[in-house]
Amino acid sequence: MNKLNRLYALTSRRTFLGRRSIILTRYWNTSKKMSGESNDLKWNDALTPLQLMVLRDKATERPNTGAYLHTKESGVYHCANCDKPLYSSSTKFDARCGWPAFYEEVSPGAITYHRDNSLMPARVEICCAKCGGHLGHVFEGEGWKQLLNLPKDTRHCVNSASLNFKKD
Numbered sequence: 001m002n003k004l005n006r007l008y009a010l011t012s013r014r015t016f017l018g019r020r021s022i023i024l025t026r027y028w029n030t031s032k033k034m035s036g037e038s039n040d041l042k043w044n045d046a047l048t049p050l051q052l053m054v055l056r057d058k059a060t061e062r063p064n065t066g067a068y069l070h071t072k073e074s075g076v077y078h079c080a081n082c083d084k085p086l087y088s089s090s091t092k093f094d095a096r097c098g099w100p101a102f103y104e105e106v107s108p109g110a111i112t113y114h115r116d117n118s119l120m121p122a123r124v125e126i127c128c129a130k131c132g133g134h135l136g137h138v139f140e141g142e143g144w145k146q147l148l149n150l151p152k153d154t155r156h157c158v159n160s161a162s163l164n165f166k167k168d
C-alpha cells in the first residue's frame, strides 16, 4: 500500500469511528451564539426531507451517496437553506472519505465552528454562519497538504445535502 492509499485508509477510519480526530480548540469560542439561536432558525420550504435532517437535525448523509461527491466543475457551493456562499470549487479535493472535502471556506466568517461531543473524542462541527444549518465536521493534520500540495492541511467534510452548487 503506498503512502497515499494509507492516508486514505486512515482518513476513512477517522471518519467512521471518530478516532484520533484532532480537536480544534481555537475554534470553540467563535460560535457561542449558535445554540442560543437554534429555536429561531428558519428553514427553506424547498428543502427535501434529507436536507432538513442534515441541516436542522445534524444527521449525516450516507457515505458515497451525495450529489456533489465527484463534482469537479468550477463554481461556488452555497448553503442549501439560506443561499450563503460557503465553499469555492477551487478548494475542493478528493479525500475518498465518502463526502465532499474542502480545505477552507470561501471567505473568513462564512462558517462557524462548534464542539461536537456526540462521539469520543470530540469533533468540530461546522455550520453555515448565516442560518446555522449543519454542514459537517472539520479535521486537521491528516497529511493532505503534503500529499496533494494543498495550501492547508485541513479537511472540511461536508454533506452534499447541505449544499447547492452554482456553476461560474
Ligand SMILES: [Zn+2]
Pocket (backbone or CB within 6 Å): 079, 080, 081, 082, 083, 084, 128, 129, 130, 131, 132, 133
Ligand atoms: Zn445557511
